[in-house]
Amino acid sequence: MTDKTSGKSSQRSRLAKIFLGNRKKSKSRVAPLTLLEILIGVGIALAVTSLLVGFEFLSIPDYQIGDIADRTIEAPRDFTIEDREATFQAREDIRETVPVIFDLDLRVNSRTSAELRGAFTEARRLIAEEGLGASETNRLTRQARANLLPRLREILPRFAQGDVLEICLRQSFSPSLENQMLALVEEGMKPPGVVLRRDELLRYQDRGLILRNLTTGQDELVTDWMAIRDVNQARDLLRQNEYQLTAVSGEEKKQIITFLDSWIVPNVSYNQSESLALEELVMQEVDPVLIQIKKGRTLVRAGDEVEARERALLEQLMTFQQPRRLLGQFIGIFLMVSFFFLAIWQYLLVYLKKERKIRNRYLLLALILFGNLLLTKIFIFLVDVFAVRLGEELQDPLNFYFLAPMALGAILTILLVNIQVSILYALTFSVFIGLLTGETGLFIYSLAGSLAAIYILDQYRERAAIIKGGAVVGLVNIVVVLALQLSASETGFQALPFVARASSGLLSGLFAAMLASLLLPILESLFEITTDIKLLELSNLNTPILRRLAVEAPGTYHHSIIVGTLAEAAAEATGASALLVRVGAYYHDIGKLKTPEYYVENQIYVSNKHEKLSPNMSSLILASHVKDGLALAEEIKLVPEVADLIPQHHGTRLMKYFYEKAKDAAGGKDRKVNEDEFRYPGPKPQSKEAAILMLADQVEAAARTLQDPGPSQIRNLIRRLIEVNIQDKQFDECDITMKDLDKILQTFERVLTGVHHHRIEYPGFDFNKQVEEKQQFEEPQAQGQRIQ
16 A cells, blocks of 8 residues: 555656646746836826716706796806807808709710610611612602501600601601701700709709709809709790701691600709708808806896896806816825726736736726726716706705616626626725715615625626626615615615615616626627637537537537536636636537548448558548638637637647557658657647646547546546646646646546446346347348348
8 A cells, every 4th residue: 555655656746847847947927017008007097087086066956947046156167158049040141141052964964865866876777677768859668667667666655756756757767857856955955954943943042053063073153043944944945946957847847846845854953962061061160159257257146037048057057067176186096096906907917827818807997997987977977967856855966876887897897807806896996986976875885786796697607697687786786775774874764765776776787787788798809708608608519510510420529528528527626617618628629520530439330541541641631620620610700718729629749549650651661750740730738728628638538448447447547648748748838737637637537437337237138249149230231231
């Protein structure tokens, strides 16, 4: 017994020497703060201080027009107020002088001309296709026109008006007729264009008119708006110019002119959006009419009726904050804020080991703290403004300060960081709330609600838990409000204020939870944080990628499930993230989906494909599942914390089987086998979770090779694998310790012993013999015979 214990101790000492020696080399410290980071920290402290200084606001009664003032109100300082009526009138006056914008779309002219020319061209083409000749008078014969009319009516429906088609056909749709008709239409629609109705111009005749050419983009100020014709005037112009139509005469000319009426269409239209935009632009340039109010001037006198002017002065005064501008107060609060921020930084420096995480989490906490304070101050400001409108018993704004979502920051920090940092945040925020409001009761209220949120959500398992946590926070807020009311020696318990404060407390918890649910995904993405909620969603075995793995690579799937069980148990024993390592185990081999048949766990009733491949090719195929896994992880947008475990769970380990096979194949040859060609690409495990997953993956696979998996064989297997990984320096870049490795060994031994437990033989059954008989039956089936 002594020798055995001594041997075990010696072995552990040897492993510890190897392991701790390497750990010493890989130890690193957080880089010192840069000047920019120091300035950012000071800026954050100043921003928070600015929220805490000058909290007090003017208490201005909300008099309405016609009310009788019950007190005299004087201006506390010089200020300027806008005369809204005078400003409005000045802007209306200038608006009446702004020209309106009309669009001149000459593309309408082009389309009209193109359509008319196209009709003549098509008609002449049809005449030519029919091979119909003209008579000596250069006109088509009666028979030719009769043959063409049906088809022309079909392809030129607009010309079917009256006898227009026959008239044009008698002229053989000659170019001269075409040019004369086209000239008349273009003359009627020429710039400055045609508007649909004259009244569109009349309503703006006193304001001026800008004609915007949509083709060139140029604007032209039209001084004579009468130059723009309406449709009727343009059509009258056709009749005035009918003398230009010489190709036809008499009644035919009248019919052609009437026909061309329909070709005169508006190409000028009112541009309402641009006109309004121009009006708005000009009106914005009009300076508001201001009234200067001097400090001490009486704004409202007690007993006077409040008129519109006094009402406007009071509204302006309500918007002013009355800060206590004392340099000493600002410096004092700044020092307190800096102390708490420095405490948070030092805590993160000790608690979080990774440099990136420290800075990332510090900025996150600062943002949450500042945002929560700002939101609380906005709530308090709104309460100060609106509380005076309530009944006399509820006019105290403090009754509704409890409505502010003070537990919001604690909910976000427990979900995004951890419980220790959340408690420190809750204490810091509650102190700041006390400074902000000057109320000790609100400090207690904020701290109690925040701690309740942290306790409830520490072990959340779904997003719906946030809302449930908010409800619990609301109930805790009610209890705290009751305690504060009962302990108030000056006023004692008052029913109506209690109802208001209790209702506000309940709504505060629910509002904080809803805001947290809204902000959580944004902060997760912005700061690249994977919460337990996200991991729980990924742990669902019904996700598409895991369902594919179960169907296409069943051996890999079941291997991943068992690895997950092993890794989760080891993580719980060593204080690592059990949820992260279990989810990582589910996804660590998804790269095998690309070629599942090349991995032994999926080779069921089939030959090993590697028997026909060279060792180098086999090693490339095995190593490729890491690259394929990362590609698939990017495709399905797997979170970085889980995706990082895909290459790290293999590290830079040697593929021993194929390496030895390659050495055997080299035999007596001079060629030396390069060991680096048979190693995984890495990197090595960067966290305790990755190291646990590496060991769980190896142990689960190696345990399947044991002929008699008893406790001692399992223990020796696990110990040997841990020793090999330490000697191979696979744990040099992570924070796992020998104590952790010892706990992992014990946990793996316990779990695997349970998996590979023995059973007593069933009396009357020889299952081993039955397996042999089954194999005999399967031989003819493999040859294509079906056993009934």
